[in-house]
Structures are given as C-alpha cells and as structure tokens.
Amino acid sequence: MGQLKSLIVAPGLWILIPAIAAAGGSGMFLSKSRKGRLVESKKKRMPFIAANGLLVLVPCAIVLNRWASAGSFDTAFYAVQAIELAAGAVNLTLMGLNVRDGLRVTGRLRHSSPSVTKTN
Ligand code: HEM
Numbered sequence: 686m687g688q689l690k691s692l693i694v695a696p697g698l699w700i701l702i703p704a705i706a707a708a709g710g711s712g713m714f715l716s717k718s719r720k721g722r723l724v725e726s727k728k729k730r731m732p733f734i735a736a737n738g739l740l741v742l743v744p745c746a747i748v749l750n751r752w753a754s755a756g757s758f759d760t761a762f763y764a765v766q767a768i769e770l771a772a773g774a775v776n777l778t779l780m781g782l783n784v785r786d787g788l789r790v791t792g793r794l795r796h797s798s799p800s801v802t803k804t805n
Pocket residue numbers: 705708709710711712713714715716717719724725727728731734780783784785786787788790791793
C-alpha cells in the first residue's frame with residue numbers, strides 16, 4: 686500500500702504530468718489547422734483536466750503518500766482517498782472523451798451510429 690502510493694508520486698507524477706501536458710499542447714498546436722465542433726469541445730475540456738489534475742489529484746497523491754509511509758490510515762486518509770478516486774474518475778472520463786473526439790476528428794472512429802453507414 687505505502688509502496689504503491691510512493692510509486693504514484695515518483696516516478697508516477699513525473700511521467701504523468703508531462704504526458705498530459707504534451708497531449709494538451711500538441712492538441713492545441715494541431716487545432717490551429719483543424720476546426721470544428723469536436724475540436725472546440727476538446728479545447729474546452731482541457732482546462733478542467735489540467736486544473737483537476739494539478740489542484741486536486743497531485744496534492745491528494747502527495748498527501749496520501751506521506752500518510753501511508755507514516756502508517757496513518759485514519760479517517761482523513763480514506764476521506765482524501767475518496768476525493769482522489771472521484772477526481773480521478775472525472776479526469777479519466779474527460780480524457781476518454783478527448784480520445785473519442787480526437788479519433789472522430791481524424792475519422793478513425795465513426796461519427797454516426799452503425800446503421801446509418803450500413804449499405805448492404
Ligand atoms: C488529454 C488530452 C488529450 C488526449 C488524450 C487527446 C487524444 C487525441 C487522439 C487519440 C487523437 C486522434 C489521433 C489520430 O487519430 O491520429 C487526437 C487528435 C486531435 N486532437 Fe487531441 N487529445 C487531447 C487533447 C487535445 C486538446 C487540448 C486539443 C485542442 C483543441 C486537441 C485537439 C486535437 C486535434 C485538432 C486532433 C486532430 C489531429 C489531426 O489533425 O491529425 N486534443 N487527440
């Protein structure tokens with residue numbers, strides 16, 4: 686448990702934060718030449734992903750790691766862990782939507798329901 690929590694902070698966060706920043710940054714760069722509703726939705730999601738990550742998930746991970754290595758698994762620990770899990774689920778969902786819309790933009794994922802494109 687303590688071991689896992691410490692791995693999330695280092696090297697976990699040192700890989701995760703640059704990776705998400707790179708995804709957001711390259712997306713912003715590509716959105717200069719790509720326009721449309723899907724790109725706009727992706728752009729709107731990114732500040733939430735970043736804020737949620739930096740203001741909620743990172744502090745949670747650091748605090749939980751400290752408490753876990755100190756062996757203090759009290760009510761506060763589980764409360765913060767619950768916040769982390771909820772915020773993590775939100776960010777995974779938002780990133781999943783960005784993947785979906787990204788694949789739709791490039792046409793790798795079909796836009797409409799299968800029945801519409803079925804020709805027979
Ligand atoms: C967590 C953040 C993000 C993830 C995981 C993500 C994921 C993806 C994926 C999987 C693709 C499809 C690539 C392909 O089919 O070759 C894509 C494409 C794209 N994304 Fe994102 N994206 C993210 C953030 C953003 C942001 C912030 C923008 C800015 C508006 C953006 C704009 C685009 C554009 C314009 C494309 C089309 C690329 C092209 O023209 O080839 N993405 N993204």
